[in-house]
Amino acid sequence: xxxxxxxxxxxxxxxxxxxxxxxxxxxxxxxxxxxxxxxxxxxxxxxxxxxxxxxxxxxxxxxxxxxxxxxxxxxxxxxxxxxxxxxxxxxxxxxxxxxxxxxxxxxxxxxxxxxxxxxxxxxxxxxxxxxxxxxxxxxxxxxxxxxxxxxxxxxxxxxxxxxxxxxxxxxxxxxxxxxxxxxxxxxxxxxxxxxxxxxxxxxxxxxxxxxxxxxxxxxxxxxxxxxxxxxxxxxxxxxxxxxxxxxxxxxxxxxxxxxxxxxxxxxxxxxxxxxxxxxxxxxxxxxxxxxxxxxxxxxxxxxxxxxxxxxxxxxxxxxxxxxxxxxxxxxxxxxxxxxxxxxxxxxxxxxxxxxxxxxxxxxxxxxxxxxxxxxxxxxxxxxxxxxxxxxxxxxxxxxxxxxxxxxxxxxxxxxxxxxxxxx
Amino acid sequence: xxxxxxxxxxxxxxxxxxxxxxxxxxxxxxxxxxxxxxxxxxxxxxxxxxxxxxxxxxxxxxxxxxxxxxxxxxxxxxxxxxxxxxxxxxxxxxxxxxxxxxxxxxxxxxxxxxxxxxxxxxxxxxxxxxxxxxxxxxxxxxxxxxxxxxxxxxxxxxxxxxxxxxxxxxxxxxxxxxxxxxxxxxxxxxxxx
Numbered sequence: 001x002x003x004x005x006x007x008x009x010x011x012x013x014x015x016x017x018x019x020x021x022x023x024x025x026x027x028x029x030x031x032x033x034x035x036x037x038x039x040x041x042x043x044x045x046x047x048x049x050x051x052x053x054x055x056x057x058x059x060x061x062x063x064x065x066x067x068x069x070x071x072x073x074x075x076x077x078x079x080x081x082x083x084x085x086x087x088x089x090x091x092x093x094x095x096x097x098x099x100x101x102x103x104x105x106x107x108x109x110x111x112x113x114x115x116x117x118x119x120x121x122x123x124x125x126x127x128x129x130x131x132x133x134x135x136x137x138x139x140x141x142x143x144x145x146x147x148x149x150x151x152x153x154x155x156x157x158x159x160x161x162x163x164x165x166x167x168x169x170x171x172x173x174x175x176x177x178x179x180x181x182x183x184x185x186x187x188x189x190x191x192x193x194x195x196x197x198x199x200x201x202x203x204x205x206x207x208x209x210x211x212x213x214x215x216x217x218x219x220x221x222x223x224x225x226x227x228x229x230x231x232x233x234x235x236x237x238x239x240x241x242x243x244x245x246x247x248x249x250x251x252x253x254x255x256x257x258x259x260x261x262x263x264x265x266x267x268x269x270x271x272x273x274x275x276x277x278x279x280x281x282x283x284x285x286x287x288x289x290x291x292x293x294x295x296x297x298x299x300x301x302x303x304x305x306x307x308x309x310x311x312x313x314x315x316x317x318x319x320x321x322x323x324x325x326x327x328x329x330x331x332x333x334x335x336x337x338x339x340x341x342x343x344x345x346x347x348x349x350x351x352x353x354x355x356x357x358x359x360x361x362x363x364x365x366x367x368x369x370x371x372x373x374x375x376x377x378x379x380x381x382x383x384x385x386x387x388x389x390x391x392x393x394x395x396x397x398x399x400x401x402x403x404x405x406x407x408x409x410x411x412x413x414x415x416x417x418x419x420x421x422x423x
Numbered sequence: 424x425x426x427x428x429x430x431x432x433x434x435x436x437x438x439x440x441x442x443x444x445x446x447x448x449x450x451x452x453x454x455x456x457x458x459x460x461x462x463x464x465x466x467x468x469x470x471x472x473x474x475x476x477x478x479x480x481x482x483x484x485x486x487x488x489x490x491x492x493x494x495x496x497x498x499x500x501x502x503x504x505x506x507x508x509x510x511x512x513x514x515x516x517x518x519x520x521x522x523x524x525x526x527x528x529x530x531x532x533x534x535x536x537x538x539x540x541x542x543x544x545x546x547x548x549x550x551x552x553x554x555x556x557x558x559x560x561x562x563x564x565x566x567x568x569x570x571x572x573x574x575x576x577x578x579x580x581x582x583x584x585x586x587x588x589x590x591x592x593x594x595x596x597x598x599x600x601x602x603x604x605x606x607x608x609x610x611x612x613x614x615x616x
Binding site for chain 1: 452457458460461530540551552558607609612
């Protein structure tokens, strides 16, 4: 039986296994020492060897290789939305800890992933500055750098849960998979602003991408002086193309869209530019006939990632409930878990590191009595903000509001152990 | 000259403690001497944004008629012959009395006519990234024409309207005053915003 925490697409047909094993034997026979015909020389072959029942202690393993791969039994994948092609979601239910493997970081782009060679890249900073400058990638890397771990979340994340289009058979990935966490490395934007002599009267800047959308957002310069970064590194290597290679804007804790990828231009101004992506989109209509504009901060939120659909718990007794909590306004200070639909709440254990504007892993040991249960998690951040229920958000903003769906997620557990998305 | 002094100050600060704060305190314009000064032409080539007061709008003009022809050829396949059919974003539609019911009623589709606060944003957006398959290929006259016909289809300008750098910023959009500052502030207390 597969580990239900790592259940995505783990089964492999017997025919595929046999074919894979045959290939390994053939390749090994040709390339390796003749007395070890069964030696595995393909990265990933260890999975097949293990599952066919051979004893890995009796066969030399494969030699070193220039590029590692996942074990063949582990196949986490992004879930790509059918339309319009610019969305894929992170398999939250398959991940431990807080870091998202770079190849599983969610995607949201508005005109595809551009191909940019580093030699053609430059970042132009102009407008209300004393000295407009154009920085090559090499220039950016010569500035003092810093690395910080932050989440990114699309502000449209969780829409399916909010609008009541919810179905019981939704996975954490389908509900909230537009959330990922990376260690980002780059140059503080404040250093670049000093280098160009940003005017004290510049209150906004335009960030513009080098993609076919030439994506643009207006950002308060206050964020640049606070903690914004031009990032070129992700989890120890260069940014992935899907995350903005070779350089992107990173605005810790702010809605994903404003973190402009493939950034090529910054123009400082004394007012916002009112681009399509901050007026027609990414504004939040409210029940009172207005719409919030420039709603950047991501409020505190949490999500149980295990147990969750499609897990079926294997009998009563001890189970570890786990998930992630995050806030765009600082650190998570507490996560409460309820197993009875919110009547009683108990604090979960927070796994270090607990970092500001970053996902925090939480754990809660649960002794399931084998009866129907309703699992919920509730995050509290360092400002004192308590994650509300989805109904509270609907009541406050209206059932038609858009973006910032940070309501409490609810999972039901049947007496048979089947877990389903409930709210 | 000033650049040399600034570099010396910055590196002195770095060598004393190496901390970011020192750079922040002692940093001066051009302190690191990195980057190169772009030419005016270089800046102009990329500086294509258009602001609500019309800053950035280029010379040129377009009529509703010119825009209608171009819309049928370049836009209708994604947005529908009348801007309402899709399959992609609906462009045309008004709400009775120009109400703004979106927060209350998720079934009301937002359009240029009922949701966009600034007409200038249309020029900016179409010029930089439309048509989807061949982005950034339209000339200013063509974009002005498309803006004119989209505003006409939404009942915002008359059929004889001509859009240019002078007329476009004067167009008042129905949803112009609907947008409010974000009042979420985090923090404790019972109020959920």
